Amino acid sequence: MKSSTNTIYNPPWTHVYAEREALSYPIAQTVISALAKRGSQVIEIAQYMDIFGRTHQSFPAQKASQALILAVKHGNFLYPGAAVCQDFGNSNFYYTSFAMNCPFDCEYCYLQGMYSSANIVLFVNQEDYFSEIQNALAEHPVYLCISYDTDLPALEGLTGMIRRYLAFASGQQTLTTELRTKSAISVTPLADGFSADTLSRVIMAYSLSPDSIISRFEHRTPVLSKRLLAVREAHAAGFPVRLCFDPLLSVPDFKEVYGAFLAQVREALHDIPVLDASIGVFRISDGYLKRMRRNRPDSALLQYPFSNENHVCSYGARGMEMVNFVKGELAGFLPKNRIFTSFTS
Ligand code: SF4
Numbered sequence: 191m192k193s194s195t196n197t198i199y200n201p202p203w204t205h206v207y208a209e210r211e212a213l214s215y216p217i218a219q220t221v222i223s224a225l226a227k228r229g230s231q232v233i234e235i236a237q238y239m240d241i242f243g244r245t246h247q248s249f250p251a252q253k254a255s256q257a258l259i260l261a262v263k264h265g266n267f268l269y270p271g272a273a274v275c276q277d278f279g280n281s282n283f284y285y286t287s288f289a290m291n292c293p294f295d296c297e298y299c300y301l302q303g304m305y306s307s308a309n310i311v312l313f314v315n316q317e318d319y320f321s322e323i324q325n326a327l328a329e330h331p332v333y334l335c336i337s338y339d340t341d342l343p344a345l346e347g348l349t350g351m352i353r354r355y356l357a358f359a360s361g362q363q364t365l366t367t368e369l370r371t372k373s374a375i376s377v378t379p380l381a382d383g384f385s386a387d388t389l390s391r392v393i394m395a396y397s398l399s400p401d402s403i404i405s406r407f408e409h410r411t412p413v414l415s416k417r418l419l420a421v422r423e424a425h426a427a428g429f430p431v432r433l434c435f436d437p438l439l440s441v442p443d444f445k446e447v448y449g450a451f452l453a454q455v456r457e458a459l460h461d462i463p464v465l466d467a468s469i470g471v472f473r474i475s476d477g478y479l480k481r482m483r484r485n486r487p488d489s490a491l492l493q494y495p496f497s498n499e500n501h502v503c504s505y506g507a508r509g510m511e512m513v514n515f516v517k518g519e520l521a522g523f524l525p526k527n528r529i530f531t532s533f534t535s
Pocket of ligand 1: 291292293294295296298299300301339340341372
């Protein structure tokens, strides 16, 4: 499916479904007040899964006109990091989801295989997450990714969730956080008022791709030059910065496309310290891929004849070649021990 910006559908967030239980939370009030100025309609619901979990929803149609769902999360708040996710050498690797789904529309996004709805859920009870993180911290240091299953920085202007999280994290000396994004938002206001010590424990991780990949497959996301400026700004604001070359896609002229891209990255960032980098090829569970292909039947990217190993679909031996090529291009830019790789073969 092409980028879903068009004139047929409502713009995003014209409709906000809010659990009655969620309405009294400050984040819900912040979001509703902001969207009221745009004329959005609020519809009270009993349980978010009544809307989000319905069967026979169209992920692509909802992506074209995303609604927002405000909910209170119950049950687990912290999950162990999945085997296909890079832990960057950290033990006690967890992730948490303050939100589900993302305003961007990447053709390869696993969320379209994971959820039956493309609407964005915001869980407004952040304090409950903080309590559970503190329980884990009482046992051991924690490495926590808070921008999986969403792009939290892209939603920050609406939610303020990252600023709230930083206020919590500032008191947690043994908590290291990763915030992954494709956005190019200005992070200087995010950092404002927090100590250098607090910010040093919050890694801003930028997913970077060649412009030809961005324009073809990463719909609604900023171009590379803007992302590179955002990396520089994050460093200047006091955050450690991580570069994520993941997922690499098997495109024609791979070496030329990625070679020129990596030269652009090296040139733009040669004078700032980059914490580390991850390199990974596109990889997805066969169950998710089946749903993704159904959602995007015209996607050449998804229809590729992947090799399937233990129910993970990827590029096989070619994937290893792709990773090794990118790793070679980063030699001299980053020490080997700060380049982390993920692939299946
Ligand atoms: S930015 Fe990440 S979470 Fe958002 S659509 Fe793209 S791949 Fe999915």
